[in-house]
Amino acid sequence: MIKSESFTIADISKKTGVPKSTLRYWSDKLSAKIPTARSTKKEKAEQMIINGYSNTEIIKNLKVPASTLYDWIKKESWGVIEPLGKAKKRFCLLVSREDKTRKEIKELETLANVIETLTRAEALKTT
Numbered sequence: 001m002i003k004s005e006s007f008t009i010a011d012i013s014k015k016t017g018v019p020k021s022t023l024r025y026w027s028d029k030l031s032a033k034i035p036t037a038r039s040t041k042k043e044k045a046e047q048m049i050i051n052g053y054s055n056t057e058i059i060k061n062l063k064v065p066a067s068t069l070y071d072w073i074k075k076e077s078w079g080v081i082e083p084l085g086k087a088k089k090r091f092c093l094l095v096s097r098e099d100k101t102r103k104e105i106k107e108l109e110t111l112a113n114v115i116e117t118l119t120r121a122e123a124l125k126t127t
Helices: 011-018 020-033 041-051 057-062 066-076 081-095 104-127
Strands: none
Touching: 011 020, 011 104, 020 066, 020 081, 041 066, 041 081, 057 066, 081 104
16 A cells, blocks of 8 residues: 655645646635535535546445436536546645545646646637
């Protein structure tokens, strides 16, 4: 098992090359979307979808009826999150964690590159 380490926004900025101000902005903007111990099952389900869990895993872990989960997905448009939005949400979720593993830091680096690439691609579409 990998020893758990804590990383600050400054540490993540150094490792990923993403400016601290950008990390703070993303973290602040999406902090309301990050589940806490008091989160509802619906909020937890949304975060599990963002984290790549299958619908079957969500139903089993949260003990919600399949019809309820599919209603949430449809009503909240969780199934149509664009790649850039999904990457940003996942990035903010990882940034907000207190103790990050080496694997999570590597994922942050990868996500920073993906976000930069997708942002550039979107900018090219609009020009």
